[in-house]
Amino acid sequence: MAKSDQELPEGFRQLKTQVAGHTFEESNAEAVGLLQDSKAGCVLKPLGKPECGERELRFYESLAEAGASGDNDLLALLRGHVPRFYGPLKLVVNRRERTFLRLEDLTRSYAKPCVMDVKMGKRTWDPESSPNKRKVEEAKYVMCKQKLGLCLPGFQVYLPKEEHTQETTILRHGKDYGKSLNVEGFKQTMALFFNASTSDSKSRRAGCELLLKEVLRQLQEILAWFQRQRLLHFYASSLLICYDYSRLADPPKPLINGYHQNDDDPATWVRVKMIDFAHVYPAEQGLPDENYMFGLQSLIEVVQSILHR
Ligand SMILES: Nc1ncnc2c1ncn2[C@@H]1O[C@H](COP(=O)(O)OP(=O)(O)OP(=O)(O)O)[C@@H](O)[C@H]1O
Numbered sequence: 001m002a003k004s005d006q007e008l009p010e011g012f013r014q015l016k017t018q019v020a021g022h023t024f025e026e027s028n029a030e031a032v033g034l035l036q037d038s039k040a041g042c043v044l045k046p047l048g049k050p051e052c053g054e055r056e057l058r059f060y061e062s063l064a065e066a067g068a069s070g071d072n073d074l075l076a077l078l079r080g081h082v083p084r085f086y087g088p089l090k091l092v093v094n095r096r097e098r099t100f101l102r103l104e105d106l107t108r109s110y111a112k113p114c115v116m117d118v119k120m121g122k123r124t125w126d127p128e129s130s131p132n133k134r135k136v137e138e139a140k141y142v143m144c145k146q147k148l149g150l151c152l153p154g155f156q157v158y159l160p161k162e163e164h165t166q167e168t169t170i171l172r173h174g175k176d177y178g179k180s181l182n183v184e185g186f187k188q189t190m191a192l193f194f195n196a197s198t199s200d201s202k203s204r205r206a207g208c209e210l211l212l213k214e215v216l217r218q219l220q221e222i223l224a225w226f227q228r229q230r231l232l233h234f235y236a237s238s239l240l241i242c243y244d245y246s247r248l249a250d251p252p253k254p255l256i257n258g259y260h261q262n263d264d265d266p267a268t269w270v271r272v273k274m275i276d277f278a279h280v281y282p283a284e285q286g287l288p289d290e291n292y293m294f295g296l297q298s299l300i301e302v303v304q305s306i307l308h309r
């Protein structure tokens with residue numbers, strides 16, 4: 001079966017902007033990736049292996065319920081940093097019924113979606129994993145994971161074809177590329193992803209600066225949440241960084257009554273959200289999630305160094 005021949009329910013298609021994780025495979029009808037319902041502006045994530053899928057579903061459900069009793073406000077605050085959750089949904093894909101999570105599509109309405117999946121933490125195995133799984137995880141992405149507490153399973157970015165042109169080309173890389181990166185390579189890839197060296201025109205340079213500042217603002221908010229919380233530890237979870245390339249080179253819109261139009265708010269074309277909660281556990285001994293925070297702090301430093309270079 002070719003990738004395009006998958007039997008999908010009407011109204012759904014493969015999520016073209018999926019840059020990492022489990023995907024559809026040509027020769028394996030059992031392998032299912034994320035789907036997109038572009039009319040509803042949501043993506044559908046198939047539940048993973050039974051324990052993982054249930055853990056992720058429970059995580060989203062606990063966030064949805066949080067805040068009602070007042071004693072779990074911190075959990076309610078986390079809702080702002082993850083995709084909105086619209087409940088589970090059963091769909092038949094390749095003649096088999098599966099359960100999906102309906103989530104806000106973080107790339108919705110983007111004309112030229114740039115997407116990067118950054119996996120967080122030096123330790124990417126959960127407390128229940130076998131000694132073998134630990135070994136396998138320890139051996140992956142060693143060069144930047146152990147130093148930065150970050151690794152790069154995949155990304156896609158639009159880049160200008162040549163200097164001073166409107167034409168673009170798209171660059172996509174998966175986990176093999178991420179595994180080849182050392183710290184310097186990781187930093188260079190981040191700069192490439194943010195179009196920091198290809199921003200030749202004045203307006204694109206300004207756009208790139210806006211982008212980096214907005215990414216930093218959202219990263220700092222997530223860090224502030226982690227500094228307060230002692231509830232959860234996140235293993236093998238990612239940050240999804242998304243922006244719309246077409247807005248980088250957009251000339252500034254005229255002010256209306258002294259205000260920029262609403263869609264000029266960079267938060268509409270830049271989104272940094274936490275995803276992938278198949279390995280979220282209650283915090284051990286009520287401790288903060290130092291593992292996640294270490295990665296987050298180094299990500300903030302990398303973005304700052306691109307902004308200030
Ligand atoms: N809410 C979302 N909006 C847009 N794209 C998403 C969203 N969630 C996931 N994606 C895309 O799908 C990819 C894989 O997602 P995710 O990490 O949740 O799945 P996975 O790694 O296959 O999951 P698991 O580890 O639970 O098996 C991401 O890298 C991203 O490209």
Ligand SMILES: [Mg+2]
Binds near residue numbers: 020238276
């Ligand atoms: Mg993932």
